[in-house]
């Protein structure tokens with residue numbers, strides 16, 4: 001049982017540009033402001049761990065409630081792989097960690113001296129849509145989120161659970177995670193698609209991935225998606241999304257997709273007919289699965305999801321103690337509950 005005086009959670013969203021943190025109380029209320037620091041992009045991995053860990057530790061120390069924290073919950077970029085020696089995370093957008101692959105949520109938690117929980121940022125965004133009363137899938141038993149911006153990602157929620165997948169290359173949607181430790185969401189951006197337009201090269205070097213057709217990278221780097229390119233992105237969505245998503249959605253019994261990310265939200269909010277056109281494209285595809293599309297109404301959904309999942313971990317007593325602080329006889333380390 002969690003002790004009753006430990007009633008706060010530090011929620012942290014780790015992205016390639018910034019790291020945002022906020023404090024959540026048992027009633028779901030935020031305590032104080034959200035703090036954001038730029039994600040360090042130079043130096044060694046151990047320098048990265050100590051500087052980010054110290055910045056988070058400062059938030060706890062200066063909160064005025066430092067003895068009330070039950071744990072820290074991270075929303076992290078992926079992909080994650082289980083290798084000899086434990087879980088490794090290879091974030092393509094964080095240079096000091098990209099090659100080495102560390103279980104950095106566990107290492108940061110050791111610096112903080114707090115137990116931890118974590119999930120992939122696609123899944124934390126989805127958790128906000130399902131668990132927040134303002135979410136587009138509030139209270140649903142089955143839903144997906146499509147993150148559509150410079151990159152394209154996805155999260156699946158089925159029968160009341162966030163689903164986790166193996167990180168494989170090429171991505172095959174039929175690979176549910178084999179272990180309880182790996183927390184990748186469904187990497188729909190790196191599924192191969194076939195279409196009428198020429199094959200395009202993905203940021204990972206492969207040709208013909210969904211993200212190469214749908215991702216708005218060039219436009220986003222200028223902090224705008226030009227309106228004249230909306231028609232092109234909508235056509236790509238109608239053509240390629242059903243190929244990559246219809247079968248997995250059907251497999252997991254999901255008939256609602258919440259669209260988030262700057263580009264996806266702009267397309268749905270500025271073109272009211274687009275949601276229905278996507279539904280028609282899915283109904284006409286293989287299997288004819290009926291799917292509804294809705295734009296997200298939550299800002300910073302990944303951070304909000306980290307708060308809500310952190311509070312759930314507090315209620316359910318599922319925070320994990322970092323490996324080095326655990327019993328020296330423990331061979332399972334980060335296996336978790």
Ligand SMILES: [Zn+2]
Pocket residue numbers: 189190202203204205206209211
């Ligand atoms: Zn790719």
